[in-house]
Amino acid sequence: MTEQIELEVSDPAVLRSLRTWLEAEAGVAVTARPQPSRPGEQGAVDILTAVASTTALAAAVRMLPEFIRSRRSKLSVRIKTKGQDVTMTLENSKEVAEILDRILNR
Numbered sequence: 001m002t003e004q005i006e007l008e009v010s011d012p013a014v015l016r017s018l019r020t021w022l023e024a025e026a027g028v029a030v031t032a033r034p035q036p037s038r039p040g041e042q043g044a045v046d047i048l049t050a051v052a053s054t055t056a057l058a059a060a061v062r063m064l065p066e067f068i069r070s071r072r073s074k075l076s077v078r079i080k081t082k083g084q085d086v087t088m089t090l091e092n093s094k095e096v097a098e099i100l101d102r103i104l105n106r
Helices: 012-026 054-071 093-104
Strands: 004-010 029-035 045-053 077-081 084-088
Touching: 004 012, 004 054, 004 093, 012 029, 012 045, 012 084, 012 093, 045 054, 045 093, 054 093, 077 093, 084 093
Parallel strands: none
Antiparallel strands: 004 045, 004 077, 029 045, 077 084
């Protein structure tokens, strides 16, 4: 079964490296698309969409803390899937990975 997750990063400068990392390390197909700016913000932010099997996406989510840790502690990744929206940081990465694993495996 194929699923998808959307990822938005707090630091747009790492978007390209996250995409490359997801494709290389997690083996998922990733596309980028512009997200319209929100009220009070300037410019558009790109959103990554990762599409793969439920198993591959769950594995990618479990690996995200490694990516966050390799960057900087203030980096956060907002993840949307199946109508759920959570934000992963270094401090809450384990809990968020467990939540997303449950959501993806429903």
